[in-house]
Amino acid sequence: MPTRANLVKNPSFEEGPFPIFNSTNGVLLPPQQQDRFSPLPGWIIESLKAVKFIDAKHFNVPFGLGAVELVAGRESAIAQIIRTEANKVYNITFSVGDAKNGCHGSMMVEAFAAKDTFKVPFKSVGKGKFVTVSFEFKAIAPRTRLTFYSSYYHTRTDDFGSLCGPVLDRVIVFPVA
Incomplete structure (x- = not known):
């Protein structure tokens, strides 16, 4: 649940699909268009x-036990709608990295919050x-949508048929005093 210190639900992706920690390849999560619940x-x-x-257990995760890898460029995005107060300034902090799975090169994660866009090269x-x-x-409204996606497509160096991408973890949003 969100708190005063962090308005984001499941910020470090510790909750996920079950069985969550039993796949050497990770678990592909289908888009909401196919499922009623995420x-x-x-x-x-x-x-x-x-x-x-x-x-x-099987990948390099910046914090905790789980993370999300954005594997399909702009076509794979995750979002969350958080409660905010209009005209109030908030700080957003998040981690971007690689999973130590043979994916390398220039990566970029784009983050959107209210009308602002942040590009994080890695x-x-x-x-x-x-x-x-x-x-x-x-914030411009009582609810603000946070969206994250990868700007580029990547494949692994040892398997050009396997998509990979930047890892997103530990998303924290709090009001600036």
Whole structure:
């Protein structure tokens, strides 16, 4: 549940599909268009393609036990609608990295909050590194949609048929005092 310290539900993707931590390849989560309820609690998979849920046992996850890998470029996006106050400034912090699964190259995660857009470039060398970024945005309504997607398509170096992408983890939103 959201708190005063973080308005995001399931911010570190610790809740996911069951069985959540038993797949060496991760779990592809279908878009909301196919399911009535999202398999990723608190989040909407609002794209045409699936996103991949990965676990810390088989992949490099920045924080906790789970994370989301944006595997299909702009066609795989996740979103959440949070409660905000109009004209109030909020801080958004999140981590972007690679899963240490052979995916490397120039990556970029785009984040949208209210009318603001944030682009986070990340140069992956496939070693499981990550960066944590922070931005501020001004809410324009009582509810604000947060959306994340990857700008580029990527494939693994050892298997050009397997899509991969940047890992998103630990999304935190709180009001700026």
